[in-house]
Amino acid sequence: MENVKLFGTLPSPFSYRVIWVLELKGIKYDYIEEDLANKSSLLLQYNPVHKKIPVLVHNEKPICESLVILEYVEEIWPHQHPLLPKEPYERAMVRFWAKFADEKGIVIWILFRTTGEDQAKAKKECFNMLETLEEHGNLGTNTFFGGENVGLADLAVASVIHWLEVIEQVLEIKLFEGTTFPSLYNWFNNLKDVPIIKSNIPDQHQMFLSFKKQRETLMDSTAT
Ligand SMILES: N[C@@H](CCC(=O)N[C@@H](CS)C(=O)NCC(=O)O)C(=O)O
Structure with a gap:
């Protein structure tokens, strides 16, 4: 059973990149709103390098940086609404x-x-x-x-x-x-x-x- 969580803030354009891909691919996820003025210990734990949203947590493994997340999602779920052409x-x-x-x-x-x-x-x-x-x-x-x-x-x-x-x-x-x-x-x-x-x-x-x-x-x- 897949467990997908998205740590984001709204309306961050970087959060929306990830929301759009998850929605396009029909992947179920829990959205967790971060307060960037008071970052949660989970965010700091998941993104210790940049301490930024968005972070996608897939089966307890965190992935940071919106474009990296998009590429990851594409690799894990390649058949549902492909994000990249074939050639x-x-x-x-x-x-x-x-x-x-x-x-x-x-x-x-x-x-x-x-x-x-x-x-x-x-x-x-x-x-x-x-x-x-x-x-x-x-x-x-x-x-x-x-x-x-x-x-x-x-x-x-x-x-x-x-x-x-x-x-x-x-x-x-x-x-x-x-x-x-x-x-x-x-x-x-x-x-x-x-x-x-x-x-x-x-x-x-x-x-x-x-x-x-x-x-x-x-x-x-x-x-x-
Ligand atoms: N290059 C990053 C940019 C992410 C980013 O800038 N996030 C901002 C919110 S829009 C953030 O978390 N800022 C908190 C901070 O800088 O402390 C990405 O593509 O994910």
């Missing part, structure tokens, strides 16, 4: 875009935390990231990054784009627009229409209220 080159491409999202996606949090020149620089980097995904992601030909099914790269990129849209609202800016990035915009709408994603994606208005408060607190603390 090695296509698998490599999907991994390339997942890594790209992981490395470049961090810029949305820099955008969220900065003002002035630093924010202008982050905005430019964010625009460049979107432009690269638009130009090189092959989304004009494919519905999703790996072809016709939602896979590893889609989950990684969605955990940047969905959160970016909220950050844009808080900062009252607009970078991710359908007119500038038509293929990427279309891809995201297709992804949000996938029933499992649709019913497991955090509500952007709720996120907006919470992120707005966080931004105000941040600005107050840097002003003093």
Whole structure:
């Protein structure tokens, strides 16, 4: 009997990557909400290196780092909603875009935390990231990054784009627009229409209220 637990916080984009894969593959799991201001001894025990969520605990064995977790889940349950295409080159491409999202996606949090020149620089980097995904992601030909099914790269990129849209609202800016990035915009709408994603994606208005408060607190603390 499989025992699967997910330690996360909501609405962390990294937690959602794991929630989406477990839901897509139909794996039963218990979700444990962590308070990152007061981390549980279990979290510290399971992730002594980074002390971060998400952690997936499979039959008492912890796995850390969201992309590593996704690859692990794929290896353990390969037949239920495969996350990677069959052909090695296509698998490599999907991994390339997942890594790209992981490395470049961090810029949305820099955008969220900065003002002035630093924010202008982050905005430019964010625009460049979107432009690269638009130009090189092959989304004009494919519905999703790996072809016709939602896979590893889609989950990684969605955990940047969905959160970016909220950050844009808080900062009252607009970078991710359908007119500038038509293929990427279309891809995201297709992804949000996938029933499992649709019913497991955090509500952007709720996120907006919470992120707005966080931004105000941040600005107050840097002003003093
Ligand atoms: N690279 C990690 C990032 C995870 C991460 O940044 N988690 C944040 C919450 S969104 C965290 O646990 N922060 C707690 C801390 O830094 O102390 C992954 O992909 O899992």
